[in-house]
Amino acid sequence: MNNTKVYKIPFADIYPLYIQKAERKGRTKEEVDTIIYWLTGYDENSLKNQIDSNHDLETFFEQAPFFNPNATKITGVICGYRVENIEDELLQKIRYMDKLIDELAKGRKMEKILRE
Numbered sequence: 001m002n003n004t005k006v007y008k009i010p011f012a013d014i015y016p017l018y019i020q021k022a023e024r025k026g027r028t029k030e031e032v033d034t035i036i037y038w039l040t041g042y043d044e045n046s047l048k049n050q051i052d053s054n055h056d057l058e059t060f061f062e063q064a065p066f067f068n069p070n071a072t073k074i075t076g077v078i079c080g081y082r083v084e085n086i087e088d089e090l091l092q093k094i095r096y097m098d099k100l101i102d103e104l105a106k107g108r109k110m111e112k113i114l115r116e
Contacts, residue, residue: 003091007058012051018101025105035100038114039093041065061093071096073115078102 019029036042041064042050050060061067071093075084078099086092103113 003088006094007090008056010054010056011060012054014057015051018097021101021105025107027104027107031104031110032101034110035104035113036097039068039071039097039100041067057094058090061090067093070115074099 015032018032022028022032033044033047036047037044040061046065050063055063072084074096076082076099078095081095083092083095083099086095100113104110
């Protein structure tokens with residue numbers, strides 16, 4: 001499967017969709033940001049820089065300060081695939097982020113989302 005199209009989607013296009021999804025379910029932008037910070041190591045300023053630079057998802061993850069080692073604890077199905085079984089490392093990171101935002105929108109507690 002060729003995932004190049006997914007990799008080239010600007011993070012700035014995805015980010016507002018994550019926020020909209022969360023807010024429709026009574027969650028907040030701050031909670032979305034907390035998830036992204038936890039997963040990628042970005043902080044408020046570096047995340048804003050990524051959005052303002054209009055980097056694609058590939059660059060967004062390549063430039064992440066760190067990728068949380070506890071991400072391997074994220075399991076379940078997203079877009080019809082079990083995230084823990086996705087072999088393509090970049091696609092798996094993208095789907096981990098999708099899965100965490102889904103969990104937020106479904107009302108899961110932040111402690112559980114952040115695998116604490």
